[in-house]
Amino acid sequence: MSEYSIKAEGLTKVFNGSLVAVDHIDFSVKNGEIFGFLGPNGAGKTTTINMLITVLKPTEGKASILGYDIAKQNNEVRYSIGVVPQEYTADEDLTGYENILLCADLYGISRKISTKRAADLLKLVELTAFKDKKVQTFSGGMRRRLELACGLINRPKVLFLDEPTLGLDVQTRAATWNYIKMLKKEFGMTLFMTTHYLEEADALCDRIAIIDHGKIIVVGTPTELKDSLGGDIITVAIKKDVDITGLVEKLEHVKEVKKENGSYMIKSENGEVTAPLIIEALRKEGHVVTRLSLTKPTLNEVYLQYTGKSMRDAEESGDSLHAKRMMMARRRH
Template sequence: MVAIEVGHLTKEFNGFVAVDHISFSIKNGEVFGLLGPNGAGKTTTMSMLSTMLKPTSGKAFVNSFDILKKEDDVRKSIGIVFQDQSLDEELTAYENMDFHGRLYRIPKSTREKKITELLKLVELEDKKDNLVKTYSGGMRRRLEIARGLLHEPKILFLDEPTLGLDPQTRNHLWNYIDKLNKEKGITIILTTHYMEEADKLCDRIAIIDKGKIIALDTSDRLKESIGGDVIEIRSSEKEKLHTMIKTFSWVKHVDVHNDSVTINLQNAEKHVAEIVNIASENGIYIESISIHKPTLEDVFLHYTGRTMREEEASSKDRMRMMQRSMRR
């Protein structure tokens, strides 16, 4: 069965297109990732699906409920962990959970039982009476996830769940997310710009850039789609090297970015010596050369012609433009 169905969903802010006619579906029990740089449209998509923003056009169904016609039903059946913290720091963990449960009108006996169970799940039962302002960033994220599960949602939205956390805490949180999905069967949709996070957690990944979905599949298939191996060559004569290499029949794709030429091909070890020899014969000096299996960063580069880091920088300009449009 389908948990979420999206068709040509679009959001504009005074002429600025933040989300551009995207379509996808998510199966029940799936962990689905929206991967892309800041400003790509991930959070805007999440906001529309959770009924916090109305789309300019297009349709979406969450738990079979139309996001425009059945907003209350959508909200009752989802849990959300926002990118920005939404806990009350002057309350304890238990009080934050209890307040959330009252908002959803969960009976007291059920509420108390669920709060104890969920705080234990995220290993905060011993800290339940501590004020949230004394919590670390990782503890707050775990509490927000526990709170989002209190009313037993069928779908959990996680917007940049590990943003700003150190690598060790991030890995710890990944284990909780994976456990939630496998043990409770909750459908999870998460946004991230961390390649490793999407790779580790997601059954399928939609790569989003400038408001459009540019690729959607499992991580392994996305990597397979760009070729078997990746050769990256640094050279001050990258344009000349690019022109020479793209004529080879065994090259699947070749691109230039920064000071590097990136080549997608099969059996890189077989051809690397040939590349070096031909470059030498043509007077092209190679500063460095590396070979690796495709990563999601390579996938993003393949489909956009830019690295995630380069796109992240230009995304900041688009975000500023959108903010100015919203103010107007």
């Protein structure tokens, strides 16, 4: 088997002949990797997922999952993937247990096996005590967990998670992170997730792709992406008003020195190592350091660097907008 679970080449989706939602994207996801898809609203994240999970047909290009072509072998793809959608798709009038069995039936899993798997999965997502309650009575977190259980019923090799922690409280979000880590560790599952939360992508994902306006702008590990910004920022202030730019620039790791409002902004790799070197070099020349701070770039800076700071009011597709409104309405109860 190939080392890649998901491969996309020139994948493109055009709606109504003119609206380019996804524009010739290429990427690949290694086996057992957690791959994060980041981007502003309307960037093409959900459209990409919908193509990969065979709900939408690509207009151009191709993609394969576990070697199966998403357009030509869509049935094989469907058998080997699991999907945890953004919306709460479980039927409110049915119980949690009935919902899981319904999902199992959609995969044609025999009742003998599905009842056993359902029991295991309910235990995994800690819903066993509520399995015979109607989903109507479930909280947002419980519903999210139920969706996860449904997505795992066919024991997928690749799991797709669309905004898995959207609208969850801190506790449930932490629990969801643990489930995701466990799926990778225990079952060697490949996970493809989209998210808006950068700290989530940083904590979970092995690699991240940032997508905007239907194009992938950058792909890399969280560390690579953060390093691509040019390293940490050390801010230094000294007592006397003399220019130390030349002095600092000569030091190892230092990339750029800028004087701003009486203090110096120093861009450097390995800030923890460079900062003591700076203090020492300055002291040798008789300067007194009055203030020093070290800032590590977060994915926030990376994200804003690549996608710009302007707010996105891009038109969302009617479907997802409605789903979101419904979710908001439900959460109010």
